[in-house]
Amino acid sequence: MPLILLFVLGTGIGYAADGRAGALWGAGIGLALGIVAGLVMVRLMRGGGSD
DSSP: OHHHHHHHHHHHHHHHHHHHHHHHHHHHHHHHHHHHHHHHHHHHHHHTTOO
16 A cells, blocks of 8 residues: 555656656655555564564
8 A cells, every 4th residue: 555655646746846757756766665665564564563
């Protein structure tokens, strides 16, 4: 879920800031942040975040 949200949000913000080139950069940043947020979410859901 965070992956899709952050990807779309990054694309929209990037497009608003710098057109097509900004959309590409925003999509890449949103994708990277979405993957990290997804991994953190799965880790928290599995074990509560504590080892």
